[in-house]
Ligand SMILES: Nc1ncnc2c1ncn2[C@@H]1O[C@H](COP(=O)(O)OP(=O)(O)OP(=O)(O)O)[C@@H](O)[C@H]1O
């Protein structure tokens with residue numbers, strides 16, 4: 586479970602994006618985060634994902650206040666409990682697709698062989714296994730998104746945050762992505778999806794709209 590309590594946030598030199606935001610995202614729940622472009626959906630995912638820190642208020646994970654922890658401890662929490670799919674995939678261009686997918690798993694202490702097997706399974710499930718040896722600069726935008734999804738799913742994280750994960754996908758491929766996120770929620774994860782996609786919104790359990 587992830588909670589925002591009284592969260593305020595602004596980037597330096599800009600107006601507040603959030604002033605006193607309270608929101609709770611439970612286990613087994615898939616929530617659509619909606620709002621106009623530029624409203625702050627990605628920013629809220631970064632706050633909930635402990636990549637940005639609120640200027641006031643606190644983010645709680647499983648009831649524990651964590652947004653004030655030092656960098657190292659937040660990184661550790663992220664590595665072990667979060668999967669994050671960035672809006673632009675954010676793959677490391679210098680490594681192969683496969684190495685991008687298994688990187689977090691190695692950081693968590695898995696063996697390379699077992700991480701590789703799991704990663705190849707996931708890449709196959711999303712139809713991008715033939716690109717496993719390519720560099721991110723050599724794959725399409727939609728393939729990069731699915732590779733980022735594989736990376737996020739690999740550790741079976743308790744919290745899965747996805748930033749417009751179907752933005753570059755055809756409806757059929759988008760469905761495989763939505764179904765995999767939904768399956769993680771059914772298995773107990775907290776899933777939050779920033780999206781403009783009506784099909785995704787429809788499939789979520791509820792919607793949090795940023796007015
Ligand atoms: N690092 C930054 N420094 C200053 N302003 C920023 C920074 N990152 C984002 N912003 C601004 O904060 C606002 C919210 O951005 P954010 O990316 O969270 O919006 P969004 O709702 O995800 O939009 P979109 O639907 O286009 O992805 C925007 O006005 C953006 O220009």
Ligand SMILES: [Mg+2]
Nearest residue numbers: 626627672748
């Ligand atoms: Mg965004």
